[in-house]
Every structure is written in structure tokens, then in C-alpha cells.
Amino acid sequence: MALDTSSLTRLSVNLYDACYDAGAWPLAAQALRDCLDSMAATLVVRQGADFETVHSDCDADFSQRYWRDFSTQDPMLTGPAPAHRIYCDQTVMDRSRFQRSALFNDWLRPQDRHSILLIKIPDAQGEIAAIFALNRGGSQPCYSTDDLAACRQIEPLLTHAVRLQDRIAQLRALAETSRHAAHGSSRLDLDMDRRRRPLDQAADMLLDLPPDIRPHLQSLFDLSPKEADLAYALMRGLSLREAAQERHVGLPTVRSQLASLLRKTGTARQGQLIALLARATAA
Numbered sequence: 001m002a003l004d005t006s007s008l009t010r011l012s013v014n015l016y017d018a019c020y021d022a023g024a025w026p027l028a029a030q031a032l033r034d035c036l037d038s039m040a041a042t043l044v045v046r047q048g049a050d051f052e053t054v055h056s057d058c059d060a061d062f063s064q065r066y067w068r069d070f071s072t073q074d075p076m077l078t079g080p081a082p083a084h085r086i087y088c089d090q091t092v093m094d095r096s097r098f099q100r101s102a103l104f105n106d107w108l109r110p111q112d113r114h115s116i117l118l119i120k121i122p123d124a125q126g127e128i129a130a131i132f133a134l135n136r137g138g139s140q141p142c143y144s145t146d147d148l149a150a151c152r153q154i155e156p157l158l159t160h161a162v163r164l165q166d167r168i169a170q171l172r173a174l175a176e177t178s179r180h181a182a183h184g185s186s187r188l189d190l191d192m193d194r195r196r197r198p199l200d201q202a203a204d205m206l207l208d209l210p211p212d213i214r215p216h217l218q219s220l221f222d223l224s225p226k227e228a229d230l231a232y233a234l235m236r237g238l239s240l241r242e243a244a245q246e247r248h249v250g251l252p253t254v255r256s257q258l259a260s261l262l263r264k265t266g267t268a269r270q271g272q273l274i275a276l277l278a279r280a281t282a283a
Contacts, residue, residue, distance in 0.1 A: 015161040017271030025055035038134040085120040088143035113137035168237035
């Protein structure tokens with residue numbers, strides 16, 4: 001099952017949109033479902049010792065029931081872990097055994113679902129940072145080795161999206177801390193050095209951007225210096241409002257510069273622009 005270029009491109013754009021705007025995750029999930037012919041998709045990310053749901057196509061009640069009643073007995077997560085990070089229910093156990101499990105009968109079947117595929121995304125240290133879970137149901141076939149091969153095509157996109165979202169969150173946390181510090185927040189002053197160190201380290205590694213790629217962006221896309229400044233700010237994870245504040249200009253000015261950036265790069269949305277800039281600077 002080879003994925004076509006248009007499907008991969010749409011998934012890439014939607015993933016980048018979701019990294020910068022959490023409200024765009026439903027569209028990213030739809031693109032992922034389309035790529036893998038799935039009924040539902042869920043993304044959970046690690047927060048300390050637990051996982052937090054970023055997006056789920058499950059009914060809220062079923063989502064709560066999973067974490068309350070089934071997460072500790074899910075054979076996809078609690079059984080012997082496959083050596084690889086992409087696997088489906090038939091990788092873990094034979095079909096008849098899976099159909100006898102509580103997860104199948106009490107959680108999947110009431111939702112008219114019958115097959116599960118997991119894509120585990122590691123962090124830089126190799127620990128599981130996020131899990132994409134997909135379900136098939138109704139008359140759809142069970143996941144097979146062909147579907148696992150298709151997952152390997154999109155795994156790099158998913159991995160980069162998860163890490164980018166985490167880095168953007170760290171950068172925004174750093175920016176928020178800096179704003180509080182600038183206003184003399186006594187609560188943050190209590191142990192500012194201790195709080196800043198991990199955030200400074202996170203900021204240092206954000207996107208692994210070169211110290212100044214703006215001249216390269218200018219020559220590559222015929223940008224003005226101010227347009228290149230905005231492109232650089234967006235690549236560092238700033239929102240339009242934050243970019244305006246950092247550069248001491250109004251939001252209408254930044255929006256006008258963004259429109260010019262989109263026109264010159266031939267992109268239609270901010271997420272698509274970031275994806276193009278990331279590819280261009282990595283080349």
C-alpha cells in the first residue's frame with residue numbers, strides 16, 4: 001500500500017498547521033485517517049509519567065472509559081512489546097485471541113470497530129513520547145502488513161510533528177516566563193534561576209535553526225528583510241501576535257507581511273509556509 005504524493009503533502013500541511021494551532025488537529029487526524037483508510041484516529045502525548053490526549057475521534061464517554069477501565073489491560077500496550085514501533089493487533093496476538101479480549105468486546109465492538117494499529121513516536125532519548133492509534137470498523141478490512149508498510153512512509157512526518165509541537169510548547173512556556181519576569185512577578189522571582197535553566201536549554205535546541213538563516217531566506221524566496229524576520233520568527237514557534245510584540249509592530253503589519261510571504265512562497269496557509277521553510281532550510 002504505497003501512499004500517493006498528494007496524500008502525503010496534505011498530511012504534512014495539516015500536521016504543521018496542528019503544531020502551531022491545536023484547533024487544527026481534527027483536520028490532521030482526518031488526513032491521517034484518509035492515508036491509512038481508517039475509521040478513527042487518536043493522538044496521546046507523554047506528560048511526565050502519564051499520557052495526555054491531544055485529539056481523539058472517540059466519543060468522550062468511550063475515551064474516558066478506555067483510560068478508566070481498559071488502559072491497564074490493553075493487549076496492544078501491556079503485552080510483550082514488539083521490537084518495532086509500528087504494529088497492529090495481529091502483530092501482537094492471533095485474531096481469535098484478540099476477539100476474546102475485553103478491549104475488543106467491551107470497547108471496540110460497541111463502537112463498530114474491530115482492528116487497531118499503533119504508531120509509537122520516540123523522543124531523542126528513545127523513550128515513547130507519543131502514540132498515534134488508528135481503528136478500523138464496519139466493513140473495512142483488518143490492518144495488515146501492507147498498512148504497516150504505509151505507516152513507515154509517514155512515520156518521519158509524525159515524528160517531526162510531535163517533536164516540533166513539543167518544542168513550540170517549550171518556547172511558548174519560555175516566552176511566558178520571560179514576560180512574567182519582565183513585569184517583576186514576585187511569584188516567579190522566588191527561584192527564577194532554577195526555573196530558567198531547563199527552559200533555556202529547551203529554547204537552545206528549538207528546531208536546531210542556524211544562528212541566522214534570514215539572508216538565506218531572503219535570497220531563496222526574494223523576501224524583504226522584514227519578511228525574512230517574520231519567517232524566522234514563525235519557524236521559531238512564535239504566533240503572529242508574539243512576532244508582532246517581539247518586533248514592536250502592530251498585528252495588521254504582521255498580517256500584511258504574512259500575506260506577502262504566502263504569495264512569494266506559493267503557499268496558502270501558515271502551516272504550509274512553515275513546512276516549506278523547514279524543508280528549504282534543511283536542504
